[in-house]
Amino acid sequence: xxxxxxxxxxxxxxxxxxxxxxxxxxxxxxxxxxxGRQAPTFLLVGSLVASYCGTGLYFGDAGESYxxxxxxxxxxxxxxxxxxxxxxxxxxxxxxxxxxxxIPEFFxxxxxxxxxxxxxxxxxxxxxxxxxxxxxxxxGTLMNLVTGLDYNLCVVLALITFTILTVTSGSKxxxxxxxxxxxxxxxxxxxxxxxxxxxxxxxxxIVGNLAQSKPDVLSWSGDLSYLYPSGVQNMIWAFAxxxxxxxxxxxxxxxxxxxxxxxxxxxxxxxSIWAAFFVFVLEFxxxxxxxxxxxxxxxxxxxxxxxxxxxxNLVPTVLGVIMVTGILAAxxxxxxxxxxxxxxxxxxxxxxxxDDKKKLxxxxxxxxxxxxxxxxxxYFNPPQxxxxxxxxxxxxxxxxxxxxxxxxxxxxxxxxxxxxxxLFGFLGCGGMKIYASVSGISLPVxxxxxFIGIAANIIGxxxxxxxxxxxxxxxxxxxxxxxxxxxxxxxxxxAKTKKTVLASVILGVAVTAVLLIFWVIPYTANL
Amino acid sequence: MEYAIAIFVGVWIxxxxxxxxxxxxxxxxxxxxEDKEDNQ
Numbered sequence: 001x002x003x004x005x006x007x008x009x010x011x012x013x014x015x016x017x018x019x020x021x022x023x024x025x026x027x028x029x030x031x032x033x034x035x036g037r038q039a040p041t042f043l044l045v046g047s048l049v050a051s052y053c054g055t056g057l058y059f060g061d062a063g064e065s066y067x068x069x070x071x072x073x074x075x076x077x078x079x080x081x082x083x084x085x086x087x088x089x090x091x092x093x094x095x096x097x098x099x100x101x102x103i104p105e106f107f108x109x110x111x112x113x114x115x116x117x118x119x120x121x122x123x124x125x126x127x128x129x130x131x132x133x134x135x136x137x138x139x140g141t142l143m144n145l146v147t148g149l150d151y152n153l154c155v156v157l158a159l160i161t162f163t164i165l166t167v168t169s170g171s172k173x174x175x176x177x178x179x180x181x182x183x184x185x186x187x188x189x190x191x192x193x194x195x196x197x198x199x200x201x202x203x204x205x206i207v208g209n210l211a212q213s214k215p216d217v218l219s220w221s222g223d224l225s226y227l228y229p230s231g232v233q234n235m236i237w238a239f240a241x242x243x244x245x246x247x248x249x250x251x252x253x254x255x256x257x258x259x260x261x262x263x264x265x266x267x268x269x270x271x272s273i274w275a276a277f278f279v280f281v282l283e284f285x286x287x288x289x290x291x292x293x294x295x296x297x298x299x300x301x302x303x304x305x306x307x308x309x310x311x312x313n314l315v316p317t318v319l320g321v322i323m324v325t326g327i328l329a330a331x332x333x334x335x336x337x338x339x340x341x342x343x344x345x346x347x348x349x350x351x352x353x354x355d356d357k358k359k360l361x362x363x364x365x366x367x368x369x370x371x372x373x374x375x376x377x378x379y380f381n382p383p384q385x386x387x388x389x390x391x392x393x394x395x396x397x398x399x400x401x402x403x404x405x406x407x408x409x410x411x412x413x414x415x416x417x418x419x420x421x422x423l424f425g426f427l428g429c430g431g432m433k434i435y436a437s438v439s440g441i442s443l444p445v446x447x448x449x450x451f452i453g454i455a456a457n458i459i460g461x462x463x464x465x466x467x468x469x470x471x472x473x474x475x476x477x478x479x480x481x482x483x484x485x486x487x488x489x490x491x492x493x494x495a496k497t498k499k500t501v502l503a504s505v506i507l508g509v510a511v512t513a514v515l516l517i518f519w520v521i522p523y524t525a526n527l
Numbered sequence: 528m529e530y531a532i533a534i535f536v537g538v539w540i541x542x543x544x545x546x547x548x549x550x551x552x553x554x555x556x557x558x559x560x561e562d563k564e565d566n567q
Contacts, residue, residue: 075532078536078539078540079539082539082543086546088547089550219529220529220531220532235532269551497551497555498551504543504544505541505545508538508542508543509541511536511537515533516530516533519529519533520533
């Protein structure tokens with residue numbers, strides 16, 4: 001029993017206790033699935049960021065940055081923050097206005113189509129189960145690495161923690177624990193990277209040294225032996241996946257579903273802007289920090305362990321324990337969100353029941369069943385965190401993004417168009433991914449499943465809508481989305497919301513400044 | 528090219544911010560003024 005294990009077990013116990021305490025306030029399905037629709041801005045921010053940041057960031061992204069593709073990854077990381085900025089204003093607040101319990105329910109209501117609701121729920125479940133699998137593998141790998149405990153035992157311990165938390169307290173518990181975890185892993189990440197780089201002479205010295213000793217790591221093109229053989233191809237990949245992850249942040253079920261719980265539309269919009277800010281901070285500190293760690297250990301056997309290695313070797317033990325506990329929190333917070341969405345999808349979208357107590361029970365049982373299924377997958381599959389995570393994200397982008405945008409902003413799209421778009425996007429992307437995996441072929445960047453899936457989705461929407469007509473019901477549902485509730489017209493709230501949205505323009509300027517000051521200028525000056 | 532990346536992403540985010548602000552301003556047009564009229 002080492003100190004890392006003690007720290008992790010204490011944190012897991014704390015989350016379970018918090019979940020059990022919060023569960024006493026869960027009275028009905030509204031509380032369980034959408035936290036009573038009373039979530040203030042700061043809880044939404046906490047959940048948005050915590051549900052986005054997981055073991056994928058600390059293992060996958062950090063490892064890839066350390067290995068040599070920092071530049072494409074930070075371009076992708078900065079681009080995706082736009083998903084929050086646009087998501088809150090152009091999609092999330094209409095979702096909240098609909099007062100639906102889930103996003104599939106929103107699609108079903110908007111297009112007067114039970115079939116579309118079911119399709120959305122199925123695509124959502126496939127994506128989330130895949131993503132939950134990668135999260136569980138990441139958590140298992142983390143715990144095994146720092147504690148020496150058997151990997152499968154680690155998976156079971158983590159599973160017990162986030163399953164109890166989610167089953168008992170539902171979305172209310174998830175929101176509160178997500179926010180606590182967000183505070184923990186954000187603060188400790190910044191502190192640890194600052195202290196670790198301090199050991200190498202400070203951030204700017206390390207950037208300068210790396211520019212001379214391993215210039216490829218921070219170069220615009222990245223290490224050309226790693227992903228694609230040219231900088232231009234790496235940039236095309238980064239741009240495409242910047243759009244993919246922007247889509248996830250904008251409309252992805254584990255992101256946009258937070259907005260359903262907001263106390264009002266102002267909270268939706270403001271939380272999305274704050275989330276953009278915090279996600280960029282984490283993206284930059286983790287990715288650039290990981291790249292800089294090359295100066296201390298350029299030949300780590302498994303690149304994805306670089307942040308763990310730093311936590312165990314470059315900072316005081318207590319801080320290392322808190323860092324590892326923070327990464328565990330990042331993983332658990334994502335997993336609880338995924339599980340709560342699975343429960344909502346089954347109880348609300350797939351099973352027909354008007355009885356509130358029955359819905360609650362179905363939701364809880366489906367969470368338990370999902371946890372067991374994913375545990376079995378995690379047991380039999382070897383860890384491959386980064387690419388599994390990208391599979392889930394890409395499928396969401398390809399099957400949902402065009403339909404989400406069209407559902408609000410298109411007068412012409414019909415239920416048939418939306419259904420075909422979602423189905424073709426899902427099959428196009430998924431099919432290409434499976435083909436590439438099974439055949440072992442490396443696809444050229446322009447045949448990436450993202451491009452195929454998005455094109456298939458758009459073709460489905462256009463052709464399906466051209467062959468059918470918008471019904472009066474669909475027209476009425478869309479028009480209703482543009483009727484602003486009286487409760488949203490408070491002038492003071494409006495003024496505050498407008499200021500917050502305007503701050504996102506300043507965020508753009510700040511992002512450029514940060515990248516120039518902390519990466520580009522010191523790097524290019526030392527080449 | 529590193530400079531180009533840093534500037535591109537900043538412009539990307541700022542442009543999105545302007546788009547979002549434009550939408551919010553349009554949607555809330557006239558509603559903020561109700562407060563000023565009440566105070567007068």
